[in-house]
Amino acid sequence: xxxxxxxxLFIFFSLCVPAAGCRKQEEKSSVPAxxxxxxxxxxxxxxxxxxxxxEQIPGIEKEMGIRIELVPAGIRxxxxxxxxALDLKGGRSADIIGFDQFWVPEFAQAGFLLPLDPFLxxxxxxxxxxxxxxxxxxxxxxxxxxxxxxxLRMLFYHKQMLADAGIPLPWQPKNxxxxxxxxxxxxxxxxxxxxxxxxxxxxxGEAATMQGFLILLYGAGGELYDQKAGKWVVDSPxxxxxxxxxxxxxxxxxxxxAELVTSPKxxxxxxxxxxxxxxxxxxxxxxxxTSVLKPGESWGIKDRDEKIGWAKMPGxxxxxxxxxxxxxxxxxxxxxxxxxxxxxxxxxxxxxNTLSSLEKLFQKQAFTxxxxxxxxxxxxxxxxxxxxxxxxxxxxxxSRPGLPDYPxxxxxxxxxxxxxxxxxxxxxxALKEFGRSVENIVGKENTIQKK
Amino acid sequence: xxxxNQFLSRKTIFAFLAPAFILIxxxxxxxxxxxxxxxxxxxxxxxxxxxxxxxxxxxxxxVALGDRFFYNALKIxxxxxxxxxxxxxxxxxxxxxxxxxxxxGFWRNFVSGAAVLAWIIPEVVVAYLWIAFLDKDFGxxxxxxxxxxxxxxxxxxxxxxxxxxxxxxxxxxxxxxxxFSSALxxxxxxxxxxxxxxxxxxxxxxxxxILPQIRAILLxxxxxxxxxxxxxxxxxxxxxxxxxxxSEILPIYIWRTSFKxxxxxxxxxxxxxxxxxxxxxxxxxxxxxxxxxxx
Numbered sequence: 001x002x003x004x005x006x007x008x009l010f011i012f013f014s015l016c017v018p019a020a021g022c023r024k025q026e027e028k029s030s031v032p033a034x035x036x037x038x039x040x041x042x043x044x045x046x047x048x049x050x051x052x053x054x055e056q057i058p059g060i061e062k063e064m065g066i067r068i069e070l071v072p073a074g075i076r077x078x079x080x081x082x083x084x085a086l087d088l089k090g091g092r093s094a095d096i097i098g099f100d101q102f103w104v105p106e107f108a109q110a111g112f113l114l115p116l117d118p119f120l121x122x123x124x125x126x127x128x129x130x131x132x133x134x135x136x137x138x139x140x141x142x143x144x145x146x147x148x149x150x151x152l153r154m155l156f157y158h159k160q161m162l163a164d165a166g167i168p169l170p171w172q173p174k175n176x177x178x179x180x181x182x183x184x185x186x187x188x189x190x191x192x193x194x195x196x197x198x199x200x201x202x203x204x205g206e207a208a209t210m211q212g213f214l215i216l217l218y219g220a221g222g223e224l225y226d227q228k229a230g231k232w233v234v235d236s237p238x239x240x241x242x243x244x245x246x247x248x249x250x251x252x253x254x255x256x257x258a259e260l261v262t263s264p265k266x267x268x269x270x271x272x273x274x275x276x277x278x279x280x281x282x283x284x285x286x287x288x289x290t291s292v293l294k295p296g297e298s299w300g301i302k303d304r305d306e307k308i309g310w311a312k313m314p315g316x317x318x319x320x321x322x323x324x325x326x327x328x329x330x331x332x333x334x335x336x337x338x339x340x341x342x343x344x345x346x347x348x349x350x351x352x353n354t355l356s357s358l359e360k361l362f363q364k365q366a367f368t369x370x371x372x373x374x375x376x377x378x379x380x381x382x383x384x385x386x387x388x389x390x391x392x393x394x395x396x397x398x399s400r401p402g403l404p405d406y407p408x409x410x411x412x413x414x415x416x417x418x419x420x421x422x423x424x425x426x427x428x429x430a431l432k433e434f435g436r437s438v439e440n441i442v443g444k445e446n447t448i449q450k451k
Numbered sequence: 452x453x454x455x456n457q458f459l460s461r462k463t464i465f466a467f468l469a470p471a472f473i474l475i476x477x478x479x480x481x482x483x484x485x486x487x488x489x490x491x492x493x494x495x496x497x498x499x500x501x502x503x504x505x506x507x508x509x510x511x512x513x514v515a516l517g518d519r520f521f522y523n524a525l526k527i528x529x530x531x532x533x534x535x536x537x538x539x540x541x542x543x544x545x546x547x548x549x550x551x552x553x554x555x556g557f558w559r560n561f562v563s564g565a566a567v568l569a570w571i572i573p574e575v576v577v578a579y580l581w582i583a584f585l586d587k588d589f590g591x592x593x594x595x596x597x598x599x600x601x602x603x604x605x606x607x608x609x610x611x612x613x614x615x616x617x618x619x620x621x622x623x624x625x626x627x628x629x630x631f632s633s634a635l636x637x638x639x640x641x642x643x644x645x646x647x648x649x650x651x652x653x654x655x656x657x658x659x660x661i662l663p664q665i666r667a668i669l670l671x672x673x674x675x676x677x678x679x680x681x682x683x684x685x686x687x688x689x690x691x692x693x694x695x696x697x698s699e700i701l702p703i704y705i706w707r708t709s710f711k712x713x714x715x716x717x718x719x720x721x722x723x724x725x726x727x728x729x730x731x732x733x734x735x736x737x738x739x740x741x742x743x744x745x746x
Binding site for chain 2: 078085086089103105107112203262264404411
């Protein structure tokens with residue numbers, strides 16, 4: 001017993017001593033410092049952006065007489081999101097964070113982001129930004145994020161395969177039936193290939209929601225969140241059309257391959273299949289074209305610009321449905337409200353957002369511009385794909401409902417599509433289950449069924 | 452322990468115990484109560500509920516008990532526990548300990564050394580080793596299977612639950628092995644020798660002599676590894692809970708709700724349920740131990 005007590009005491013003190021010893025050492029420096037956190041690492045995720053930072057930072061430091069510390073991270077987006085949420089909650093985050101536009105609402109609601117509105121009137125570049133892009137960085141009337149890049153969603157296709165199947169080029173379907181008709185023709189000509197892929201399933205993650213369920217739902221004239229009523233829609237004619245369309249292309253007509261989209265690493269496998277010409281038509285984002293299919297990358301296609309065509313994603317064709325539809329996301333910079341020097345942090349953000357700085361970023365990796373002068377610049381003109389798709393699709397593109405509950409509801413949308421395309425549930429049963437799941441998340445009173 | 456301690460006064464005992472109490476309160480009791488409290492709120496990491504969480508009483512529990520992913524995780528956790536803790540670690544540890552008891556010298560040191568090695572390597576390293584071992588294209592296992600003419604298998608995809616069961620067995624058997632080995636040492640050799648002389652078979656010796664002698668330790672071992680296995684999170688490093696939730700044990704489900712959907716309140720309520728299950732195990736253990744004493 002004596003020895004036991006002694007050993008406890010020993011353990012207690014041995015725990016206390018180092019704790020007392022490690023007092024934080026503050027680095028004293030007369031030069032003001034700004035920290036930038038970005039999910040980018042050399043040789044890994046977003047290495048282009050990391051390189052771009054390395055080239056930009058010395059100039060900015062000299063110009064502004066400050067020190068900039070770049071904090072790299074190389075983790076999955078959702079882990080990065082959890083990390084910065086914990087950082088910001090703990091009040092110890094970097095001053096400036098490279099941030100997904102889509103996270104703004106929930107972070108802003110929690111008071112984790114600095115409103116940028118006081119800086120905007122005196123910001124000369126403000127007038128260059130499309131209003132829709134400023135809107136994407138805002139929540140409830142306040143601006144929290146400056147969008148540095150955005151993306152668009154559309155149909156990509158192998159020109160030669162469509163031509164061989166007797167489809168006139170350039171191909172532009174006017175409604176969902178036209179997509180099915182073209183896919184049927186491809187199937188007849190190439191029975192071993194996958195004519196069409198519209199993403200679905202949990203494994204595809206957010207790619208199954210954005211360039212899958214939501215682009216169809218919006219294209220059928222539906223909504224996921226009813227702004228006016230302030231409720232989540234769990235059933236509507238558009239929902240029914242979307243689920244029926246999934247059933248039609250995956251089960252009834254076997255135009256898509258459900259096994260592929262629900263197997264592990266489904267997205268990477270799809271990239272590989274499309275790259276090798278085993279998938280004819282695929283709904284994806286700008287990033288897919290500029291980064292995945294980029295010649296020289298692992299799934300790159302040599303002569304990409306000649307071989308791959310793109311078409312606007314049409315609406316369903318039903319009355320009340322939009323003619324064409326696209327979804328956009330993107331990212332930019334936010335500032336932590338705990339930053340010691342908000343003015344300085346803003347100046348750095350503004351400096352990163354100048355035309356010349358963004359042009360350099362564009363040269364590293366092409367993206368859809370968020371401002372007019374960049375869209376018209378000669379640098380962008382060197383990338384015909386971006387130069388053409390931006391004016392053609394930006395006018396009607398939409399974004400996801402930016403609400404804290406969305407990520408989980410998005411998961412249930414993926415599950416809904418998975419259950420339909422694998423034939424586990426009928427569209428009707430799957431929709432009912434989806435409705436119950438959403439009710440569990442937001443409460444029955446916050447959901448609505450439209451007839 | 453019945454009877455009071457004559458060497459120390461009550462005061463001194465409390466003084467000696469105070470640091471331990473403080474440590475246990477700060478690091479165990481307080482967090483446990485905090486989790487129970489959080490589980491009654493709708494606290495979130497982001498959004499309005501991060502600033503203004505409200506008290507929802509048992510709503511989280513109701514939602515959990517109506518969520519099939521919760522039941523899935525519970526089921527997977529029980530299978531995982533049965534497979535890796537009971538059949539794996541305990542049974543394998545017992546078999547190894549008994550075989551080693553008869554064995555002396557190099558092989559004994561080798562086997563127990565290897566088992567302890569598996570136990571002391573950091574979990575993240577072990578997880579990486581297993582991923583490398585099981586990989587479809589480059590993994591050693593598939594290379595060996597390929598060499599003898601079997602087709603390659605993507606283990607973590609086709610048999611995710613089996614993979615994490617074997618992983619956890621490999622990882623944790625050393626503890627049971629060590630515990631049983633030392634328990635066997637306490638059996639007077641004369642018992643076993645005389646049984647041998649009288650012609651008792653191995654199975655008879657096991658059930659008649661060894662098992663009754665080590666029953667208490669067996670029970671302690673089972674309860675400890677059951678609790679550990681129920682709480683372990685490392686399988687996440689192998690399969691992430693997938694594919695399609697086929698290896699989503701309860702701690703991974705809790706992680707998913709808390710740190711993917713940021714629903715800290717809900718995650719805490721499921722943690723409370725896990726806490727209750729663990730308490731249930733502990734209670735069974737105490738009951739079994741109490742019964743044995745009176746028997």
